[in-house]
Amino acid sequence: MAHLVQYIYIVSAALFILSLKWMNSPASSRRGVFAGSLGMLLAVAGTLIGFPGSNGAGIGNVHNWEWIATAMVIGTVIGVPIAYIMPMTAVPQRTALSHACGALAAALVGTAEFYQLQPQADTELRGFVMVALAVETLLGFLTFTGSLMAMGKLQEVLPQRPITYKNQNAVNFTLFAIAVALAVRLVLVPTDTLLFPIFIGLSLLFGVLLIIPIGGADMPTVIAILNSYAGLAACAMGFALNNNLLIVAGALDGSSGLILSIIMCKAMNRSFTNVLFGAFGQIQESHAQAQQRPYRSASAEEAASILEAASSVIIAPGYGLAVAQAQHKVRDLYDNLMRRGIDVKFAIHPVAGRMPGHMNVLLAEADIPYDRLWGMEDINGEFPQCDVALVIGANDVTNPAARADKSSPIYGMPILDVDRARTVMVIKRSMRPGFAGIDNDLYYLGKTLMLFGDAKAFVTEILKELPAPAAVAK
């Protein structure tokens, strides 16, 4: 039986790795989600089968089944509605909430282990096990409060602006140093139980203080970092409980979160150190300003005739498309133009929307063929030959200031070169700025036409002006 459990763990670990690999592409992502879920089911089943009895010898000897079953039912009753109720645009908040729960679970298991092993503290809690427990509880508790703060900021329950005060970094470092010093003391003298609640309190407080100086605008990146912390907490838990699968799963979670945050930082031209120490977020607010410059706007009728006359169109989707839930109407527009023999492609910026992959998921939902979705690096060379760049609810990721204006907070961020197309049309509701809170130079170019309105409503209006053509797919 013990061998069976190890085999189950190996299959689970393989499924987790395949899951990450398959989730890399929209075409295989559903398979990836299924593989990950199956891996987790096997992991839970294997752990329950292999649980040693109270005498340490038995297999399949889990006590308190009713507690485990109750916890699973409660988790399902809370988790399933959350998945359905929360809209796609709130995915970052939902992710933050799941990290908070996962991290709290790891921290509570660490706390329970600490007190449970107290009677044999001198032998069982010495050295490596206590180090693992300290890492697990520190990261678990700070990720718990940090993720709740991140969720509060994104949901606008808490102020989005960075909350700063004098010597903030010094205070944070001191607090962290005290927590680490307590952890070292607990490793050396694990029977010093009075220190443990103080250690927990400091970890919880550090989680809050770490996040408050960071502006709401950078919360998605912070969430990816917290994801990595939650994974590391789970990995440490694996060492403390001597569970190989937890070590593997935690390490995969920790490293994938880290890689994701690095990708996001690169795509926004942010420094990783800056994210960790919460120094940014303030710049963006100070740059929020409205500029009074002339721009041109057009009606749906005019937009339709420009599209009709084009032979190539590149659609650049952004957060506004997700808010308006315009993906199905955009699919209708794509079908309509393709049937007219017009070449239509989609330009996907790595941080368009609010989470990496946001646009891919949205467009996949509307069954837009994957081979029509082009990544930024591949599509940018195509804009100069393109007749119309149609920007739908995207803003920052198309702002040419990122290339030219050294004073811009987004200077250096790679963008979609929509301004190099022959004509640019932008669907959005107003001249208001996007996520970064800055004006977009694109809107004032002579070749740009602003199409004011809700993305779904405006695309519907354009479609009314473009009667369904006979099928002449290119």
Ligand code: NAP
């Ligand atoms: P954006 O800069 O936030 O702009 C979205 C635009 O959509 C807004 O200017 C808004 O203008 C418009 N909009 C909102 N609702 C709309 C509706 N119903 N119909 C039509 N338009 C609507 O979005 P983005 O260009 O996708 O850029 C993403 C931003 O998020 C970047 O700054 C990026 O750095 C940041 N970010 C992304 C990630 C990620 O992983 N994706 C992570 C961290 C940060 P109106 O109000 O005028 O309509």
